[in-house]
Amino acid sequence: MNAVIQKKWGEMNRKQILILFLYFIGSFSIYSQETETQEPPASGTSVKLSQEVMNPTTLAWQLQLEEYAIFKTEGQDGFAQNFRFRGIIPLKEGFLVKVPQLIRVITFLNTAPDGRTGLGDTTLNQFFILSKKDWGQFGAGWNIQIPTRTDDQLGSPQWSLGPAFTVTFTNLGKWQMYWIWENFFSISGNGKYGSSAYAVLQPNLFYTWPNGVYAGIEPEWQIDYKTGKVAIPMDFRVGYIWSGKLKYNAYIEPEVMAYRSDGYPRNSANFGVRLGFRWYIPM
Template identity: 85%
Template structure:
């Protein structure tokens, strides 16, 4: 009986992976059709520039980002899990109080635990102020707040958290692009009941762009617990395609594996998964 259930779960995971690949292929086919219909030709430099502008996390553009993370192996648990992320980005050329360009991000999740429980995850708000823009790139700083909107403790944190965030973008690297994002989260509620929480997420991003809109690179999210020193270091590899039609678009697929995790680290138990993302951009 256990073997039968396991085989059914494995078949379900394989079917889900096939669905992800089919959806991604559909995005690419649609992209090629729209690019063909768009008669405006671009030079290689223009295409590389377009790709780098779209990937740059400090580009001032209205954005809608959808990402499905299908998790096929979870540490210490059986069953398929997933995180569906919705992220909207609001650009401001000049803030109301702080008179510099800035980006406001609203991030929500619909999660499924390995046991099949599905519901809302936490809501995160962050705001980046673009403080310095030079020939080499940009520097920004801001804040995060994580709101415990999860419908079950398996799907998110029970505590409110807040902390500073920083980003550095290097754009004067030819067809390469590199940027770093450092976010911090410190719990400000429920510490008596759950214990205080303090951790950081460091995101190193390195991409290479081709003139035809294809790009490849890494965008992992490394985590460190400030209180215990324990870490989770996943590694991924993204292949994507950026094109311009009525709007600007970005479609990608990204397998991820856990390269190293300290024993007992609680916040990222995924051992292997695949991300499928699609993003719309509307320049200001």
């Protein structure tokens, strides 16, 4: 089955993938404009709406699509890409832990610089919103990474598990800041591939305007716990949030590798651009 999927995706070049992505986004944008014309939004566009949409602890059903086009890869020639699909399921109260929580399912369609295309790894995580204050929210949970990749160049061959934490600061006027810290420790294949232990830290800072435009940073910094090596990319996102029948978020985000330790293996992208589209269904 994996070989069949890889063969079919391999027949699509990067231009076709990008065209399909832009066509989908354009079609959905037209649909959203039509619903806004038929049904004027109650909330409109505002700083409050923008910050609610960007807040990672907001309880809302979400579908997020992101294309990361990688134009320069360390030590390799050729175009690469990661297409991410992320669905978020909110629960006002869990079955076992009686607090609000978010369950996220993340999958990838990846292309290596040599043109090899297929499925990447799948990540499941669950955040429990443990505290909500005037200044923001605090949450904690867990991640599990599942090796669903169809080729070793497109993901890890090991299962990984680890804790995750998030802190969101919302009482900052038009600014918003939040941090996400995720940990991954390999729990399979350690005898064959060696044990793996690393963290992903997201320092996020955004400024929002009343017209729905926002700008800021949302990099994913990585550190290897065993070697101390790091990868520190920097990005700059410009986006637009609006409300119709649903709530929508579209953005563009160039990213450059600011610093990478010699031999760090998990992020070899030196320059790329992310195109993202998200929509939200409030509970």
